[in-house]
Amino acid sequence: MIESIKSFMGWFFVTGDPMIYGADASIALASIGIVAVLTYFKKWKWLWEEWLTTVDHKKIGIMYIIAALLMLFRGGVDALMMRAQLTLPNLHFLDAEHYNQVFTTHGTIMIIFVAMPFIFGLMNIAVPLQIGARDVAFPFLNALSFWLFFFGAMLFNLSFVIGGSPDAGWSSYAPYAGAEMNPGVGQNYYLIGVQISGIGSLATGINFLVTILKMRAPGMTLFKMPLFTWSILITSVIVVFAFPAFTVALALMSIDRLFGAHFFTIAAGGSPMLWANLFWFWGHPEVYIVLLPVFGIFSEVIATFAHKTLFGYAVMVWSMVAISVLSFITWLHHFFTMGNTAPVNAFFSISTMLIAIPTGVKIFNWLFTLNKGRIQFTTPMLWALAFIPNFTIGGITGVMLAMAPADYQYHNSYFLVAHFHSTLIAGTVFGIFCGLHYWWPKMFGYLLDETKGKWAFWIFMISFNICFMPMYFLGLMGMTRRMYTYPAGLGWTPINVVMTIGAVGMGVGFIIMAYNIVWSAIHGKKDKTGDPWDGRTLEWATSSPAAEYNFAHIPEVSTRDAFEAMKEAERKGEADSKKPYAPIHMPSNTGIPVIMSAFMFVAGFGCVFEWYWMAIPGAIGVIACMIARSFVYDDHHFIPVEDIERTEAATGRLS
């Protein structure tokens, strides 16, 4: 009996590695610490009422961002472990198996649990405010999306200490990811964790599409929307059309692994190439899902701090539309080398290069916006300015990779790794840091410190170049992707040392940013006006942080840069007289989303271990929550006029 328990524990928990014991201990300590602090300060009720059950888009946005920052930390530690292992030849800091797990979790976490949720967080905060709405179209669904993401991410991360991590890369290629070659639970964690959060992403796409199409303030026609809102509209369309394919791909591979089907196996007629096609049919649009929103952020920030209206607004919109369409017909460039005919490669080669045209147009529009602007070098503006050249390098190397014959050389080398980090870091990560600093006052009512913010920027940005510029040459010298160590004498060592130095520098930059967040929470400059940057769009028209109902009166819009126009009218003394308040109709909090997602977690965990005694009750719980929700009729409340008056008076907005 004791023996069998022992052997079960040895298999259930990941053992034998001091780093993992360290992680076990720190997870246990952190959990005990959180429970203790919440209990000591009697904060459980507060946590439940203010956060876990909230349907307020602003709070959901904040939760997304906190979770994404934590995941960025984990993904960053993974990156540093890889860089430590590769610094010198023949190191044995990580063994081959462990290295495989680390690049897999790094890639998956960075894309699915950092880039996307961070963007979802920023759009939750900014989009309803930018369009002058009081919430998103489906607040309940919004909360559900967040909790599905959260529990999906938790499930994925659990693999580190329970059962073992996935190791087939973030692209999880068949047949290696199949049951035959990859027994154990690691790959199940990938499939099911990502699936759960993916369902949440699809729901977010639908939610924001409807929100933006149907809930804009009176007068805000589509071509008067702020560009960030435009970028989210287009991104939502991509999400709606790309994610279902991924849902299916993940489900099919899960069915292969759990129920012995043969979609992607080699035996019994399965087709591993079908996986590659399905994965990248989602995967390429996915990179635009994490890129177009930051194009939107940069457009806002550059216009704001150049104090000019954006150059070429309509062209900006149409180039995003063009990118979104093209993004669906380029997926095959990820496997030019995997046995396609020449005409097929030629088609995808050309379609990929075509994307450079609208992207280049956008770069020039940003430059023309800067031209003759009154440029103010704030922290968000620095991130935006650094984006332009650094991202352009990523874009140009992308065109090099798009040439199918040349890709036979570049494919799966460090040249590729450098390329996608140039786009993902200089694009997405610079963009989310930019948006974080820009909208921080709107989220919390105070500003992040500029000096520390600039230190973090310069250190991170320079280190990024130290790490990733030499990497292109390393790739050309022949070092391939996903190799866990290399022999001495190939001339790769100096570059690897430099890259690790750069990686550590990026870590330092991130820590300064984290320190800035803590420091500013205590000493940060308060934002009393709601408009700390002299902004141009409607989110700056309300107080910081915005009241629960966002706007006491729904604003009326007549031009682009609506808030700039309002301020202009006020300067001319044309501000319209105040109207009386009316009670505001708002959605009520609900515990169903978090409970339902927790059941999803239980069901998912059961599936990972093929414990159907656990999976089935979990699934029943999910369905019970859906039914319970269907019978809830009283899910709204009214905010009375006195409360509105009190809130507005407190922010000095009552006149």
Add this chain to the structure above:
Amino acid sequence: MTDATLSLHEKDQSKLPLEYRTEEGDLRIVGFWIFLAAELVLFGTLFGSYLVLQSHTAGGPGPHDLFEIGPVMAETIVLLISSFTCGLSTLELRRHNKKGLIGWLIVTILLGLVFLGLEINEFYTYAVHEGAPISRSAFLSGFFVLLGTHGAHVTLGIVWIAGILLQLGKRGITTVTARKAFMAGLYWHFLDVVWIFIFTAVYLTGLVI
């Protein structure tokens, strides 16, 4: 103010069907259409996978050996009739006739149950009597998962409509129950359309080619 942003409050509401009369109802119906578009991609991916794998029988039974036109026609006719009765329920909804609405919805889910029974019987025959379970070949994996996904959707639809029936019984036809009944109707018709594709792409081509 331009036309494009005119909100529903300002339209003449009494001319609209009940389910569109509140802003919330309108938003949800638009959202549901978008959800159906996503479902279309989902089924499209499953169809694509099935068609790729259709000929990969790995020496096991193929479409010709398994499919029989009789049971398939029965399933098709039952589901088509259920779509028709579901349409009748929406007509009754528009006439604010609670009894008619409830009656036709009950007929619809009963037909749905018959369809499911036939389908389960078909699956059982293949998997147990014909030696063709999901793990036999890539073709069978594709077949069971495509049809199974459709069947799971039908099951969910039955549970959903049953829930709506309870709410209709308790509350009568309101803007909210009307919206739910209308959306469930859309969903049901959508599943019918998917079935027509299954009938063509899986059974007809399977029997002919």
